[in-house]
Amino acid sequence: MKAKHQRLILALVALVGVAGAGVLAASALRDEAAYFRTPTEVAAGAAATGEAMRLGGMVASGSLQRQPDGLTIRFVATDGEASVPVEYKGIVPDLFAEDSGMIADGRMRADGVFVADRILAKHDERYVPPQMSHPPKTGKATPAA
């Protein structure tokens, strides 16, 4: 009987673990889908002022400016169709650069500027040796989720 009980407990542990992981994943992914916006969606009015959201897009060429305080940066996030100005105060990842993908967590301010409190750099699927530079990617950087 002991071995049978042990088996039952192990099976239950496995089941609970998998079910837990599934629920966790489903909720995380649903949040992510509801949370993630492209500049086109923002331009279409999908983001209410002050609502926590995640903005994904490319840093528009020539738009990156460092403010005099040395910490605040401003840039324009674009998906090739629409663009959103972004302001961020803090240290950005090393890969964050113009013509590269990025993801910012934050909220829209009343004046239409997205204020980010966290920025992640997104790498694209291309890998090239240093002699060949990355040509700017054409089209939408981040298709609607």
Add this chain to the structure above:
Amino acid sequence: MTGVISGSGQWAYVVAAYALTALLIAAVLGHSWRAMRKAERRSDALRRDRT
């Protein structure tokens, strides 16, 4: 802001990733090998006992 990470700090990440890979694969390989040898020796010993 060129977007290229520079400096030797990067190598720490690379070395960590490769070292972890080598260590974990070696550990599983070693464990599987020892377990196999032990089981096969036991099986061979029993076979000899019978004949």
Add this chain to the structure above:
Amino acid sequence: MHAYANPTRFLAIARPLTPWLLGLGTVLLLAGAWAGLAVVPGEAKQGETARILYVHVPAAWLGMGGWTALAVSGLVQLVWRHPLAGIAARAIAVPGMLFTALCLATGSIWGKPTWGTWWEWDGRMTSMLVLLFLYAGFIALTMGDTGGNGGQRQGGSLSRGAAVYALVGAINIPIINRSVVWWNSLHQGPSITVRGSSIDGALLWPLGLTLLGFSFLFGAIVLMRMRRIIADNRVAARLRRLADDEGSGV
């Protein structure tokens, strides 16, 4: 002895194959690591951290391939009751989990300098973590069913529950594969597809070496673990027969 007919034929191949897979896998993996670390240049944007790709990508493929093999074994066990199917499934679970864990760990180490974070609840990462838990669940399920004689269940076969679990868990594999398209958040899209590779040829070739090396070592681990289970089964069967002989006074 009918049940052992197949394992015997299997052992005749597996015994000589094991050292070959071990040796070739080690050599290829070392060559690939050397090429990835010392021969090819860093990547244009990421610099040196892009070298993590050569261990991360094969680990991901083998983690997913492992579960696919596990599901096929589960199906073969359920439908044809082949005596090796359950043994194979048990043997695949551990290296499958190993490579899934390696994929997650090396991805995390790559993510910190590249994205700026160790972990995000992104579709690709979350579904890969689910795969790790699936492996853990399968190992827990099959480790416990010892059948009461110290060996595996009758001949190492899977319980119906474990076989169904292996099949149902396979749903996660296409989810992992499509995750970067469905939930386009942080993880980049696929670099290598049927239409070609967006990794430049100059950076791609070490991946072939490490992929082959990882695959051979995966095979070696599976063979060693299968041989171990078969040996354990034989010991259990012999001990049972000896006990029967003594019991009947022969």
